[in-house]
Amino acid sequence: MPRIAQNVLVSILALSVALTSAPLVAAPPAKPPVAKKDEKKKTLAERLPPDAKKHFESAILLYEDQNWEGALTEFKVTYDMSKEPRVLRNVAICEKNLKRYADAIGTLTRALGEGVDFEPELQQQIKDEIDILTPLTSVVTIEVTEPDAEVSVDGRTLGKSPLAGTFRVNVGERTFTAKKPGFIDAVAKVNVAGSSTVPVKLSMEPTVKLGQASIVVAGVPSKVKAKVSIDGVEVGEAPYTANLPAGKHTFEVSAPGYVSKKVTKDIEYKGMVAVDVKLEKEKHEGYLAIETGVPEATIKLDDKIVGSGKFSGTVPSGGHRVSIAADGYKPYETDVTVLDNQTRTVSIPLEKTSKTWLWLTGGGVLVAGAAVGGYFLFKPKDEQPIAGTISPGVVTVPLFR
Structure with a gap:
C-alpha cells in the first residue's frame, strides 16, 4: 500500500478513536457539589439541560450498539434542544461512520464556528479531523x-x-x-x-414544451376592440401575447363591423411567432349574374336599366326587382335575393308572343269580301258606277286605333 494511503487510513482510524472518546460517555450521577465547579471542566453531559440529556444518553446507547442512524438522530435532537456546539462533534462522528464525509466536514466546521469557548486543544483536534476527512x-x-x-x-x-x-x-x-x-x-x-x-x-x-405567439391587428382604429381567439377559445383583446404548446395553432381576430379573419401558424419550442392580422370592413353585398339568351332584351334592376341580353356585377345584399323586355317576347319580372358575399346566377328564358298580326290581316280580307258581296246584291240596277282612284285588286283594311 502506498505510504500516503497508509497515512490517510491511519489518520481515519485515529479519527474514529479520537471522535469516540470521552465526550460520548455520559458522566456518572453527580454528587451535590461542595464548591462551584469550573465550567470548563464540566463533562458534555453536565453541560446539557435535563430534557436534552435524556436524548444524549439514548444517543450513547445507540452509538455503542453501532446504530449510526439512530445515534445521529438523537445527537441532532440533543443539539437542537441545547444548542451546545460540543454535541456537533458527536454528530460528525456518526456522519463519518455513515460515510457521509462531506457532511461530517460541514458539521465539524460549524462546531468550530460556534465553539468560541472551545479549549485550544479541542479546536486543534477538530481542525485535524477536518484535514483527515478532506481528501475523501x-x-x-x-x-x-x-x-x-x-x-x-x-x-x-x-x-x-x-x-x-x-x-x-x-x-x-x-x-x-x-x-x-x-x-x-x-x-x-x-x-x-x-x-x-x-x-x-x-x-x-x-413538461409541456412552449413557444410564444404575438398577435397584432391592423386596419382597425384604436378605439375599436379586436377580440383574439386561439384554437376556438377567446383569450383577450389585441395586441395579445400567448405562451402555447409547440405545434400548429389557429388564431382568429374579430371586431364589430369588420370581417373576422383566421390565421394558422406553427409554433416551435422556445420560438417566437408574429401573427399579423389585417381586418377589412364588412361589405353587405353580393354578386348577381342575369342571363336571358336574347341579346336585345333590356334588363332593369330595381327599375334601372343595367344591360342588354345579360348582366353581371356587384349588388347590395337583400331583395331586388328584375324586369326584362324585348320586342317579340312577353315581358318578364321576378324578385331576386342576394346574400352577403353570395354569387348568384339567374337564367331567364323569355317567351315569344303569338302571331296576332296574321289573324288580323286574314279577318280583314274576309270582312271586306262580305261587304262587297252585299253591296252588289242590294244595289239598284240602274245605279251608275263610281270611278275610284285605287288600282283594282288592292284592298285596304282599316286598323283598330
Whole structure:
C-alpha cells in the first residue's frame, strides 16, 4: 500500500478513536457539589439541560450498539434542544461512520464556528479531523437553468436554485437532481474526484414544451376592440401575447363591423411567432349574374336599366326587382335575393308572343269580301258606277286605333 494511503487510513482510524472518546460517555450521577465547579471542566453531559440529556444518553446507547442512524438522530435532537456546539462533534462522528464525509466536514466546521469557548486543544483536534476527512471529498458548483428548483445530491436536499458558492460532496459517482413543478426532473450523474472544483449543470425542460405567439391587428382604429381567439377559445383583446404548446395553432381576430379573419401558424419550442392580422370592413353585398339568351332584351334592376341580353356585377345584399323586355317576347319580372358575399346566377328564358298580326290581316280580307258581296246584291240596277282612284285588286283594311 502506498505510504500516503497508509497515512490517510491511519489518520481515519485515529479519527474514529479520537471522535469516540470521552465526550460520548455520559458522566456518572453527580454528587451535590461542595464548591462551584469550573465550567470548563464540566463533562458534555453536565453541560446539557435535563430534557436534552435524556436524548444524549439514548444517543450513547445507540452509538455503542453501532446504530449510526439512530445515534445521529438523537445527537441532532440533543443539539437542537441545547444548542451546545460540543454535541456537533458527536454528530460528525456518526456522519463519518455513515460515510457521509462531506457532511461530517460541514458539521465539524460549524462546531468550530460556534465553539468560541472551545479549549485550544479541542479546536486543534477538530481542525485535524477536518484535514483527515478532506481528501475523501471534493468541491462542486451547481448551475440550474430554472430558478426556484429544489436541488439535491444523492437524494439529500441542498436548497433551491440559484445556488451560490460551492458544495462539498463525497468523491465517487454522485447523482445531482433538480425538481420543479411543470418541469421534467433534471438528473446528472457525475464522477467526482480530485481536489479541483467540479462544475455540474442541470438543464431543465418543461413538461409541456412552449413557444410564444404575438398577435397584432391592423386596419382597425384604436378605439375599436379586436377580440383574439386561439384554437376556438377567446383569450383577450389585441395586441395579445400567448405562451402555447409547440405545434400548429389557429388564431382568429374579430371586431364589430369588420370581417373576422383566421390565421394558422406553427409554433416551435422556445420560438417566437408574429401573427399579423389585417381586418377589412364588412361589405353587405353580393354578386348577381342575369342571363336571358336574347341579346336585345333590356334588363332593369330595381327599375334601372343595367344591360342588354345579360348582366353581371356587384349588388347590395337583400331583395331586388328584375324586369326584362324585348320586342317579340312577353315581358318578364321576378324578385331576386342576394346574400352577403353570395354569387348568384339567374337564367331567364323569355317567351315569344303569338302571331296576332296574321289573324288580323286574314279577318280583314274576309270582312271586306262580305261587304262587297252585299253591296252588289242590294244595289239598284240602274245605279251608275263610281270611278275610284285605287288600282283594282288592292284592298285596304282599316286598323283598330
